[in-house]
Amino acid sequence: MRAYFPKAVATVGGLVLTAGFLASAPASATSSGQQTSAQEQQAKACRDYAKSYTKAKGKKNSGTATTGRRCADIQIKTGTDRLVQVCLKPSSGGLDCRGFKQTRAGVWKNLATNVADGTKFYFNFASKAYSKGKWAA
Numbered sequence: 001m002r003a004y005f006p007k008a009v010a011t012v013g014g015l016v017l018t019a020g021f022l023a024s025a026p027a028s029a030t031s032s033g034q035q036t037s038a039q040e041q042q043a044k045a046c047r048d049y050a051k052s053y054t055k056a057k058g059k060k061n062s063g064t065a066t067t068g069r070r071c072a073d074i075q076i077k078t079g080t081d082r083l084v085q086v087c088l089k090p091s092s093g094g095l096d097c098r099g100f101k102q103t104r105a106g107v108w109k110n111l112a113t114n115v116a117d118g119t120k121f122y123f124n125f126a127s128k129a130y131s132k133g134k135w136a137a
Helices: 040-049
Strands: 004-012 015-022 051-055 074-078 084-088 102-104 107-114 120-125 131-136
Touching: 004 051, 004 120, 040 131, 051 107, 051 120, 074 084, 074 102
Parallel strands: none
Antiparallel strands: 004 015, 015 051, 051 131, 074 107, 074 131, 084 102, 084 120
């Protein structure tokens, strides 16, 4: 059973974020009838409640966001091909920027795996061009 709560909208550092909150999500099966792995099921369920982003032209970094309990990974789906990295701000301090990864327009890309709930992060784009898409974390 899914429980969906109203969306929240925030604008941070030139990035518009919208968020819906999920209480639980169902598992799914592949079209061949075989069960997908638990990790794949979680990633798909996480993307069901993805948030939109819009990055203004002239900016490289997104605003800071926080991971939730429904997702173990940080994923992004850009509207155009982009080089993107995710930078984690762990509660222990410091900054952990992962390497840049090439995204393809309209295709989900996993930028970080097994990220602790409540971890703050931001996206760093190689280009200052306008960018629009979705993210899940």
